[in-house]
Amino acid sequence: MWKFLLPIFAFIALVVFFALGLKPDRDIRALPSPLIGKTAPVFSLPDVMDPAKSVGNAPLAGQVYVLNVWGTWCIACREEHETLLALAKQNVVPILGLDWKDERDRAQAWLAQLGNPYSAVAFDDKGNVAIDWGVYGAPETYLVDKKGRVLYKHIAPMTAEVWQREFLPRIAAAQKEST
Amino acid sequence: MKYRPLPPVARPFVLARRCLPPTAGASLTVARSVMLATLLLLALPRAHAVDEHGQLENPALQSRYESLTRELRCLVCQNESVADSDAPLAQDLRGQVQRMLVAGKSDEQILQFMTDRYGEFVRYNPPLETKTLFLWGAPFVLLLIGIVTVWRIVCRRAAMPIEDDPPAAT
Known part of the structure; x- marks a missing residue:
C-alpha cells in the first residue's frame, strides 16, 4: 500500500526543493563571500582625485570602516548614491570608495556633480x-x-533598510571590541 | 557591468522569439531555418572570447592557461567559463591567470587563489569533500535507484505466466 504513496512523497520533496530555490527574496546571483571572517586584503592605489596621492585601507587599521565598490558605468551605483550621501552625513564609520574599472575624469565629474560620500x-x-x-559586480x-x-558583504545597491538591518548592529558590536 | 550587446551565439534565439511571421506556412519555414541555423551554430566548435592579453609564448603554459580558464566560472555571466566570456571581469581574470602562470605558479595554486577570493562556486570542477558529497554522489544514487527499479520490474514480469492470446472481451 505504501508504495502507491511514494510518488506523492517524491512530489512533495520536489515542491519543497523548488520552493526553497524560488524564494522571492533570494538573489540567485548573490554568492557568499569566502572573505567573511578573514583578514581583508590590504591595498594602496592612486587617489581618484589626485594620481600623485595614494589611497589605501592601511591607515584605517584599528577602525571599523566600510568599503564601497562603484563605477560611473554602473547604474545601480547611481541608485545607491543618495543613500551613501545620507550615511556619510550620519558619520557612523568612514566610507572608503573603490572606483572599479572606470575613467578618472568621469569619476571626478560624478563626485563633483552628485556629491562625495567617501x-x-x-x-x-x-x-x-x-x-x-x-x-x-558593482x-x-x-x-x-x-x-x-x-564582517559582512552586501551585494546590491545600499539602502537605508539594509544599513539599518545588516550594518548598524554589526558596527555597534564591532565598535565595542578592542583593537 | 557595462551594457553590451548579446553575444552572436545568443542572437538566433532572440530572433526566433521576436519575429512573428505572417502566415503559418511561412512561420514553419522561418522556424526551420532558425532551427537549422541554431544547430549549425551549435555544431561549430565553441569560439573563445578574444584574448586581449595575447597568447603566452610558451606553448605548454598556453595549454595550461586554456584548460584553467575553461575550469573557472565567469562570475558575471554564470553559465559561461572565464575562457568563453567577454565580460570585463572575465578579461581581468584571464589576465590574472596569465600573470600567475608566467610567475611560475602551479595549477593548484592558481585555482586556490581564485577559490580564496570567489568561493568554490568559481570552480566548474569542485573537489570531492563532505560539502560536495551530495553533488558528486547524487547522480550515482539516482542511477542505482533506476537500476533497482528496472531490475524489480523485469523480475516480476519474468515470473508472470506467458499469455499468447489477448484476453477475450466479455
Missing part, C-alpha cells in the same frame, strides 16, 4: 584590487572591523 576614493582601473576582494559594500577582518 572619506577617500581609490582608483582601480586595472581591477587588480577588486580581484583580491572577490568583487564580481555595487558591493564590505564592512571591516578594527582587526581588519571582513
